[in-house]
Amino acid sequence: MRIDYIPHPFVISVVREAEGDNVESDFLLKAVRFTNTTSRSAEITGCTFDLTAKGKSQHRISYPEDNLRERSVSLLKHVKQSMTKRRDPVSEALREGNTYKILGTDAFWSKDQFATRKLKPNQETGFMHEHFKISAAKPIDELILTISYSQDKEERNVSTSIPIVQYRSANQYVFPVKGTWLVTANWDSPQGHRGGYSSEFAFDLAQLNGNLQVPENQRKPKESFPCYGKEILAIADGEVVDCFWKLPEISTSYTDYPREQIRQFVHEHGYVPACAGNFVMLAHANGEFSFYAHLITDSLEVKRGDKVKQGQVLGRVGNSGNSTGPHLHFQIMDGPSHLTGRGLPCHFTNIKSVFREDITLIEQDQSIVHAD
DSSP, X not given: OEEXXXXXXXXXXXXXXXXXXXXXXXXXXXXXXXXXXXXXXXXXXXEEEEEEETTEEEEEEEEEHHHHHHHHHHHHHHHHHHTXXXXXXXXXXXXXXXXXXXXXXXXXXXXXXXXXXXXXXXXXXXXXXXXXXXXXXSOOXXXXXEEEEEETTEEEEEEEEEEEEOOOOSSOBOOXXXXXXXXXXXXXXXXXXXTSSXXXXXXXXXXXXXXXXXXXXXXXXXXXXXXXXXXXXXXSSEEEEEEEXXXXXXXXSSOOOOHHHHHHHHXXXXXXXXXXXXXXXXXXXXXXXXXXXXXXXXXXXXXXXXXXXXXXXXXXXXXXXXXXXXXXXXXEXXXXXXXXXXXXXXXXXXXXXTTSOEESSOOSTTOEEEEO
């Protein structure tokens, strides 16, 4: 029996202060696959997560057979839909793009080999999105995943050790905008981007109007958003490795492109612009890449291959792509692809909280931050 998981080879945890002297470790195991690599049938009977710190168990979670069966049955529908290629090239581009967006790969599970509990040789099962938020004396640094299964009337176990790491940005970054901004869809929000592969630690940036509101989900002209047209800045020195500027904007918030128009965008330009709108991607030192999305059409001040300096203007905040109102979508990754690059936490050198305290990592959704 073999265990595979995403993200591999480690899972990133954000560690925050908790009650007393404890700390809270917050991390997400996106996908798990169990494959019967033996020559005989096996039946999955249980699953245990042992969360450890410095070699000592801090917390243990066990799922019985019924729970795993329910989760695998739920996943089966997703696997059949997401792993079945379409004949229509546009539908196939959307299917493949959505699969990559969630898992960072198009071939994790096999729809032809997927089962729910009883696995014949080479069959597999699994589950998605196991979220851990654990308070303990020390940060969790290892997750030991054990699968129990019955084979030939014998109970057996197989385990794998998943490293849990705290990630620190490899470079000194400044915030991608100046002034005071509201952070939404942060990694700690249930409505955030965390379920995505490249966007796990992404966030959106908007500004409050005179009523201390963001006029999202209202049919307001894009020009009525305070953030509309604001300059977007390079967070560090780098090179433009990808960009797009041709997608027309949505004229108001709380609207969307007609479905046929989206299909036309995908046919002409591919999946990423149809989703992210007009965008810029920069390569930085130490293998990190920043991504800025939903820009105003033709507002880019850079082109592919340009070398840029920290703080240089890249373009302007707009309302293109999958957007409910003008805002900047921002993320960093470990690769030059919005689909296969892994999302990373981003630490900044020049932001303050609403209380004017220096902060580096944005830890809470709906935070108001100020960048000098």
